[in-house]
Amino acid sequence: MFKSKPVRWLQKVIVILIIRPILNVLVGINIKNQHRVPKDGPMIVVANHNSHMDTAVLMALFPLNVLYKVRPIAASDYWLKNRAIGWFATHIVNIIPIDRRRKEKQNDPLSPIADALTNGDIVIMFPEGSRGEPEQMSEFKSGVAHLSRRCPDVPVVPVFLRGMGKTLPRGTSLFLPFFCDVIFGQAFTWNGSKQAFMNRIKTQFDLLAQ
Amino acid sequence: MTTLPLHSLPLFLENRLRHRVWWMHPILLFILLQPIRPFAYITIGYLCFLALKDYLSMIPTHRMDRGSVLIAYFTIPLLIYWAATDRYGLYVIWIPLVVFLGICLSLYIRKKRFFFKDTIRPLVWGMIPFLFGLGHLVLIMVTPREVAPPLSQNGNVLYLVVLVQFAIFVSLARDLFLRPFKGPPMFTWTSALGIGLITAVFSAIIVPLFIVLPLSYALVIGASVGTAVFTAQGFVQMLQESVRIPIHWRTVQGHGGILLQIAGYTLSAPIYFHLIRLAFL
Numbered sequence A: 001m002f003k004s005k006p007v008r009w010l011q012k013v014i015v016i017l018i019i020r021p022i023l024n025v026l027v028g029i030n031i032k033n034q035h036r037v038p039k040d041g042p043m044i045v046v047a048n049h050n051s052h053m054d055t056a057v058l059m060a061l062f063p064l065n066v067l068y069k070v071r072p073i074a075a076s077d078y079w080l081k082n083r084a085i086g087w088f089a090t091h092i093v094n095i096i097p098i099d100r101r102r103k104e105k106q107n108d109p110l111s112p113i114a115d116a117l118t119n120g121d122i123v124i125m126f127p128e129g130s131r132g133e134p135e136q137m138s139e140f141k142s143g144v145a146h147l148s149r150r151c152p153d154v155p156v157v158p159v160f161l162r163g164m165g166k167t168l169p170r171g172t173s174l175f176l177p178f179f180c181d182v183i184f185g186q187a188f189t190w191n192g193s194k195q196a197f198m199n200r201i202k203t204q205f206d207l208l209a210q
Numbered sequence B: 001m002t003t004l005p006l007h008s009l010p011l012f013l014e015n016r017l018r019h020r021v022w023w024m025h026p027i028l029l030f031i032l033l034q035p036i037r038p039f040a041y042i043t044i045g046y047l048c049f050l051a052l053k054d055y056l057s058m059i060p061t062h063r064m065d066r067g068s069v070l071i072a073y074f075t076i077p078l079l080i081y082w083a084a085t086d087r088y089g090l091y092v093i094w095i096p097l098v099v100f101l102g103i104c105l106s107l108y109i110r111k112k113r114f115f116f117k118d119t120i121r122p123l124v125w126g127m128i129p130f131l132f133g134l135g136h137l138v139l140i141m142v143t144p145r146e147v148a149p150p151l152s153q154n155g156n157v158l159y160l161v162v163l164v165q166f167a168i169f170v171s172l173a174r175d176l177f178l179r180p181f182k183g184p185p186m187f188t189w190t191s192a193l194g195i196g197l198i199t200a201v202f203s204a205i206i207v208p209l210f211i212v213l214p215l216s217y218a219l220v221i222g223a224s225v226g227t228a229v230f231t232a233q234g235f236v237q238m239l240q241e242s243v244r245i246p247i248h249w250r251t252v253q254g255h256g257g258i259l260l261q262i263a264g265y266t267l268s269a270p271i272y273f274h275l276i277r278l279a280f281l
Helices: A005-027 A053-061 A064-069 A083-092 A111-118 A143-150 A194-209 B012-018 B024-033 B037-058 B063-084 B088-109 B113-142 B152-178 B189-210 B215-242 B258-280
Strands: A029-032 A043-047 A070-075 A096-098 A122-125 A156-162 A180-184
Touching: A005 A029, A005 A053, A005 A064, A005 A083, A043 A053, A043 A143, A053 A070, A053 A122, A053 A156, A053 A180, A064 A070, A096 A111, A111 A122, A111 A143, A122 A143, A143 A194, A156 A194, B024 B037, B024 B152, B037 B063, B037 B113, B037 B215, B037 B258, B063 B088, B063 B113, B088 B113, B113 B152, B113 B258, B152 B189, B152 B215, B152 B258, B189 B215, B215 B258
Parallel strands: A029 A180, A043 A122, A043 A156, A070 A096, A070 A122
Antiparallel strands: A156 A180
């Protein structure tokens, strides 16, 4: 996605002056396997989802020079309902909006994501679909498998997040500092079968959670 | 839905992790002794915040507790302010006041009366050692300014820090040399007595370097600080075991593990503060 220089600069400033200080001084992020943080795209980062903090934390972990390539997938019905939030989401957070309630079958929700991967972007996916209950992991949906099948050479990096559900859970706007863990797993690619792929993701997350 | 599993770590790694953050102590010492006092008070306040956060991160909390947790966090700057301005009366009643007035009122007004006992109990267990106990470091730095010799303000802090570090060292030496690779330390009456006695003797030897204190007081302070450090480590271990987290799991990266690093001060600081007052005033 093309982004003007001022917007890229603003994105960096927000990460350096707001997100990173909050995460380092107030929250306290414990990163494990930091050497596995993707340095460049294309890449699919798959994480469990409990909080809006998840996206902020993942974005703050990437090197600043690839920040403009980091593109979280987010629900358009939630993020684009307000113009100001919509501008912030699309320009600063750099989301790829996905319509969760699409009625027309012919609109392929994966095509903008596949295009982003073709452009060399780092896509952040939350296969649970929604934030769910704090510190609970829901069943993963198979969208990530379909995406990986479409882009079989793009590595998938699993990231397990713990504690964000306590810091800023769904249904509250009161942010409270608690320690959080971010654990990066081993990257892997499409292995030819949707079921095997989903099983692999599930196994990786079980291992990272231990 | 699957509940996320808790941490697990091979026990033999725990002693190694315990030593990875040794550099934190010299830094803390430097901050406590540097001449710009407000900077030292803010640092102690931040340590209290980290310790309370570590504690609250470990224990299960309800969604309804969030307001109470926020109040607990906001207690820290005021508590440190009372300590820094040497208002011990306000310092002592501040946590009961916050807990039984602020938090109760908050729960009552929000009609969350049902959560009263579940909220108060864990919060008090966290606020007493990690805010009230640790905050005594500030009180030690501001008193007793009228009776102690010129060196006393730094000497007081330095004496306590050296005693606490020595007690931790004795405890670590016991773990490393007597029980290597056997997991977390054992807490026995013999160990408590041994660490208390050794610290008392050490205290009597080093006391002339720091403050003017009768030998008997130095022995009592040494024994009390040694036992307090030992007990505080036991407290943190009990706490972590009760939520099934190995004692030395979290290191200072991301701040986790702060409880273990400062546990020694949580009980020894108030004891030391009162014994020193008893000796001088």
